[in-house]
Ligand SMILES: Nc1ncnc2c1ncn2[C@@H]1O[C@H](COP(=O)(O)OP(=O)(O)O)[C@@H](O)[C@H]1O
């Protein structure tokens with residue numbers, strides 16, 4: 001299996017705080033990688049570094065054989081890296097349709113293709129009925145869907161999801177998982193950040209565990225729950 | 241949901257109201273309105289360009305480009321200086337002046353457009369004021385006209401001289417009115433198209449969450465720069481026309497109270513980013529302003545400012561919904577006009 | 582070298598006044614997250630008030646001046662309460678409202694007092710420093726300004742209100758978690774900074790011609806200093822004020838007062854090109 005994304009010794013500091021400490025990960029094409037860790041362990045920061053929202057202080061991000069460490073976020077999107085934000089970020093005063101279509105339009109030159117792709121993304125996420133609504137009128141679940149639609153509309157090779165299940169009911173989580181599986185079957189690679197390991201058991205073949213910005217475990221989720229250090233980190237929080 | 245594009249006939253029907261308004265406005269001189277009020281409308285046309293400039297960029301991104309006074313002022317001064325030093329009359333100098341003003345404002349504002357909204361806005365407000373003190377103090381006042389300004393022949397005055405003296409001023413007033421009306425109509429149509437195009441929505445997206453826009457694929461620097469350029473072009477055109485129609489060119493064009501506050505009021509009162517609202521408000525407020533002169537005289541400036549404060553505090557963003565309603569139908573058409581795999 | 586000493590001396594004198602003025606501006610910028618564009622008009626207002634109180638109300642100068650300064654503080658407080666606080670939700674609004682206040686003050690002064698500059702009386706006498714004759718008024722200005730800077734520093738570092746101001750400038754959310762009411766802090770900040778702008782105004786009014794629009798130029802200087810020194814950065818503001826004052830006097834001396842007005846512009850543009858967070862500011 002050839003790797004799609006390689007992070008080599010990524011380090012990110014905020015003042016004195018080391019949010020990521022020499023973290024290296026590798027993700028294969030078509031894989032679903034889970035990233036877990038307690039609050040403040042650096043998961044979101046890792047997503048920010050991969051998507052280019054933050055630049056690493058040290059280390060490299062290599063995507064599809066190309067060093068993207070210094071590229072701006074929108075360039076990475078056009079190369080095939082998409083992301084969602086923790087807690088759903090949308091343009092509150094633009095209709096759902098434009099929330100999705102603007103990303104499509106910035107990647108595809110041809111307006112007809114952009115439009116068709118937008119319709120496809122809205123269909124996959126079951127948002128056609130809400131296309132004219134403003135995000136401020138939507139439920140948290142639908143907002144999450146808007147974010148996912150926006151992330152997949154640019155034809156990504158790699159999608160980074162930051163806590164996609166947070167605040168959703170069990171059925172809603174199933175819906176999100178279905179979409180992830182569907183796209184994964186089409187060959188899209190995922191990195192899924194989750195606070196809780198439970199949801200990743202079904203999805204990810206492999207998880208990385210972060211604690212205080214350090215990678216403390218890498219392997220199948222079934223082994224993660226047996227690992228002593230991981231259990232220790234989660235003591236009180238609960239692994240499952 | 242088989243849904244064809246609207247027929248040509250239906251699309252024409254949609255444009256009937258706006259075309260009617262444009263034609264009616266162009267017919268105003270035929271009603272016998274001349275002299276002072278025609279001048280007021282000509283000035284309102286020029287201010288309409290400033291209003292469009294402000295609404296297109298600041299109304300969508302919420303980055304206050306308070307520098308429209310600077311841009312308009314620079315192009316006015318270039319028109320004046322080209323006459324003073326090269327003998328170029330406004331007929332020829334308007335276009336080079338616009339180009340120079342755009343280049344100048346881009347060089348100065350580019351670093352702050354890239355960075356942060358706050359710095360950009362403060363810089364853009366204070367810059368024209370610095371220009372004023374530069375122009376009115378030694379030694380530059382000798383070259384830039386100082387307090388008295390720079391005299392120049394007004395636009396088309398060489399043609400007017402061929403007419404008998406009594407017909408000259410009416411001819412000029414009418415020509416200026418039609419010229420500025422035509423330019424304003426073109427600018428308004430283009431601004432409207434742009435504000436409601438994908439590009440316009442990208443500007444709005446940047447205004448609502450710039451980090452998200454960048455992270456979801458929009459080249460925010462490029463979009464902001466392009467938006468700024470279009471906006472600058474409109475402001476520079478207004479400035480050059482103002483110089484050519486109302487000489488001499490004095491520091492008055494640079495003073496934000498004169499050239500920034502009226503468009504800003506129109507944009508906020510009319511609904512930020514809607515183009516039509518600010519445009520209509522521009523004409524209403526300018527005519528009202530003239531009518532108010534008799535009633536409250538110099539207090540009108542203060543009345544304007546108080547109105548601005550009250551408006552800003554009372555209705556921060558109610559206008560957004562106007563855009564939204566307008567979009568419902570457009571989106572429905574887009575969704576149904578394309579098939580996908 | 583007479584001229585070098587001249588530039589150094591008057592450059593430093595000006596630096597101290599700029600420091601007092603921009604400390605206030607920086608404080609509001611830090612707490613409200615936005616520049617108070619009406620700040621320059623407080624500078625003008627206090628000298629007009631001092632003038633009016635002494636020549637129309639017949640007050641002695643040493644009563645008129647402090648009264649005018651306190652009134653400037655009060656006006657600042659009112660501006661903060663009526664015009665800034667309700668507009669905080671949308672950043673654009675604060676710009677517009679404070680700018681409108683600045684123009685209202687300017688226009689009212691224009692109508693009441695005309696364009697003729699207002700001059701307050703100078704503190705009498707001259708002294709000699711480094712062989713240069715200096716008006717005693719300048720010594721008074723410098724003395725008062727240094728006192729103001731020291732008391733502000735003590736206020737910010739040692740008092741609980743001062744600490745609250747710094748906490749709010751650091752982060753609104755964090756300070757709220759600590760039980761601080763940012764809106765109360767905002768009120769105090771507007772009062773204090775109004776006084777600082779007012780003091781600079783009455784001190785400089787005898788030295789500079791005070792016209793209704795005289796507030797914009799120091800406002801731009803303060804903006805340049807804050808961009809250069811970093812928002813809410815005390816040491817940065819001190820260093821930037823010194824750089825600014827010396828640079829300005831050097832340009833005035835060699836190239837003339839007109840050209841000197843572009844100094845702030847050059848500083849702002851260059852700083853933004855080189856280091857967006859401010860030359861001496863902290864990183865993001
Ligand atoms: N922009 C930032 N500035 C300063 N500190 C930050 C920033 N982003 C994250 N941090 C800090 O870095 C650490 C890791 O944060 P984060 O990556 O968000 O954790 P997680 O997503 O795992 O909960 C936290 O201590 C957080 O406070």
Ligand SMILES: [Mg+2]
Pocket residue numbers: 043044045086
């Ligand atoms: Mg997180």
